[in-house]
Amino acid sequence: MPVLPLLLLVLLAGGCSHSAAARADAGRDGGALDGARADARFSSYDASPEDDGIPPTTSDELATRARHLLEAIAQDTPDFGLDMLFPRDAYASAREVRDPGKVWEKKLSAVYKKQIHRLHKKKGIERAQFVGLEIGRSIVSQSPRHGGWKRSVWVVRNSKLAYNIDGKTYRINIAEMTSWRGSWYITRLH
Numbered sequence: 001m002p003v004l005p006l007l008l009l010v011l012l013a014g015g016c017s018h019s020a021a022a023r024a025d026a027g028r029d030g031g032a033l034d035g036a037r038a039d040a041r042f043s044s045y046d047a048s049p050e051d052d053g054i055p056p057t058t059s060d061e062l063a064t065r066a067r068h069l070l071e072a073i074a075q076d077t078p079d080f081g082l083d084m085l086f087p088r089d090a091y092a093s094a095r096e097v098r099d100p101g102k103v104w105e106k107k108l109s110a111v112y113k114k115q116i117h118r119l120h121k122k123k124g125i126e127r128a129q130f131v132g133l134e135i136g137r138s139i140v141s142q143s144p145r146h147g148g149w150k151r152s153v154w155v156v157r158n159s160k161l162a163y164n165i166d167g168k169t170y171r172i173n174i175a176e177m178t179s180w181r182g183s184w185y186i187t188r189l190h
Contacts (some may be wrong), residue, residue, distance in 0.1 A: 054154050055179045057135035062184060066133035069186075070163055073172070074128045076120035078113040085112050086178055086185040094180070096150050108187065115189040119172060124165040131162035131169060135177070135184065142178075154179035155187075 056062070065084045072081030086108060092100040119125070136158040144151050155178050160171040175188035 053182075054139055055182050055184055057184075058133075059183075062133060065183075066161060067130045070128055070130050070161060072116050073119045073122075074126050076117060078116040081116065084186050085109065086180065086187050090180045090185075094150055094153070096144075096147060112186065112189055119190070122170075127165050128163040128170075129165070131164055134160040134162060134171075136160075156184070159184075 069081035069084040072078050088104045091104040097103050136156040139154055139156045142149055142153050142155045157176050159174040159177055162171050175190055177184045178187045
């Protein structure tokens with residue numbers, strides 16, 4: 001038998017014990033760990049960026065979500081652009097209000113849907129072509145306060161969703177966007 005395959009066989013057989021292999025498998029799919037312990041260990045891990053810094057004003061991810069918003073308006077289907085709306089779970093964990101899920105539904109989601117329907121009435125909007133999202137110039141830190149945010153967040157007002165119709169550029173004002181986990185989300189559309 002040639003030396004190289006023999007050497008590989010010896011390394012594979014002697015270099016990796018059953019317990020090391022079990023630990024490697026457990027890290028991938030929890031196979032050797034008790035399911036509850038594995039869930040507890042991984043559920044507290046959050047790979048999202050911290051909210052301390054100002055999120056980037058341009059990114060492929062933000063442009064994709066802004067494109068979804070324009071599609072939602074053009075097709076009068078609010079659900080297409082929901083990834084641009086401040087997330088419900090984030091709102092529930094970040095706001096100091098009674099029944100934050102209900103507040104999100106009433107003050108963010110319902111208003112957003114009405115505004116999408118209203119914006120769909122713009123002449124020619126169904127032919128709109130996405131140009132870009134222009135984040136407003138004045139980004140400010142909102143401090144925590146009773147009945148408001150539980151921690152400081154970045155807020156920007158007067159951002160613009162730019163689009164073309166038949167070669168002419170138009171803009172839709174986005175009244176307020178708020179940062180969460182390193183991205184911008186709409187908290188008030190118009």
